[in-house]
Amino acid sequence: MTEPTNPQLRPMPEDWRRALAVVAHPDDLEYGCSAAVAVWTDAGREVAYVLATRGEAGIDTVPPSACGALREREQRASAAVVGVSTVEFLDHADGVVTYGPDLRRDIAAAIRRHRPELVITLNHRDTWGGVAWNTPDHVAVGRATLDAAGDAGNRWIFPELTDQGLEPWNGVRWVAVAGSSTPTHAVDATAGLDRAIASLLEHRTYIEALTDEAPETYARNFLTGVARSAGERYGGRPAVAFELFPR
Template sequence: MTEPTTRHLAPMPDDWQRALAVVAHPDDLEYGCSAAVAAWTDAGREVVYVLATRGEAGIDTLEPATCGPLREREQRASAAVVGVSQVDFLDHRDGVVEYGPALRRDIAAAVRRYRPELVITLNHRDTWGGTYWNTPDHVAVGRATLDAAGDAGNRWIFPELTERGLQPWDGVRWVAVAGSSSPTHAVDATDGMERAVRSLLEHRSYIEALTDEDPETYARGFLTRTAEETGQRFEGRPAVAFELFPR
């Protein structure tokens, strides 16, 4: 069953200073969030990226031992384009990330470390728009992030984090899910679009393995098309959509 779509998207809250983006793989954020991230960092807000894996299983022609370091370098360069300097990797195994206490604990630790008001993740549901099957890694990391936003504030769930000096943080006010088929809010992508394209292009090795199309044509076409489609529900302005869960 296709999930209902909200027709009008409200502006994302802007009364916050720190955000933490948690996704499964290098390039997950660049396929939809980076124009919003560029707008946020331009406004002086702090954004940190946390990736569950290094994407080492993402390129069929490269063995994981070679692919992982390559994709890590591309992710760090990609983040820098949109003003993000802190990129952490949790070193879960690409392709077989498991939802459970270990993943929740690792993400809760990151929330406690960086103390965000806004947490961002990717579509945690089984499908993309009720049509395309989502990957297990996206589902596991998205769901664990939603849960870890609460775990981080409870000193009794993972007491070992307190022993490591990571004090509880109950200051997460929202979790925003990108790529949702039920978006509620959006961020104007106008000013961040060019950097979003350049940010995605930093994943050149992945893109060249994915498509025979010219990388820039591919990146610009995908991001522009998505932003314009979202803009039809955001007063005609190209936009990045999120499903916002208040806490």
């Protein structure tokens, strides 16, 4: 027998208390998985955000000197909508994030600080489903996050972190990749979808520069469309899909 082309997605693990989401830019999580984050924080789980950049190169009409602070404010407000109060920025340069030891070390340090069982990141592959080219920042941060989940538990990789008081953390049990073209698991987004839309709308300046469509219409249509598409493989319920890598 051949495997079905689009097998049903399995439920995400629920036996965890702390998660850390690591992405490249403000708004990455709002486009990717904030409905799931809302569901998780409602259930009493702790979720923290770490962003490699402040998104300072993301709006053509706003110079980076002003844009970084603006997008940071929008990201903090956006995170609060879905119950996330901890938002950290690693201050890598937007648009030219480079995969390598420096990025891995910074993410490993964040993992050691927050000690999550679940780490979340965004699509690290070259394309979005073989249709659209991915950005270098997404590829670098996603790949580095997958690697840093292991680096964080090895005291002989980046020993300077131990010298800084960040003891190894080998407790990451899964890395979940949002926006993957080959998802394996999902979260029912029903209870979190309206807050996900409100969360994306906090990036109003970015959205208004991106599209002529009304921000409310744009955010609702985009997120409900993505959730509906994932739900076709999750019992017909709106869903957030992830590719889950156990550790």
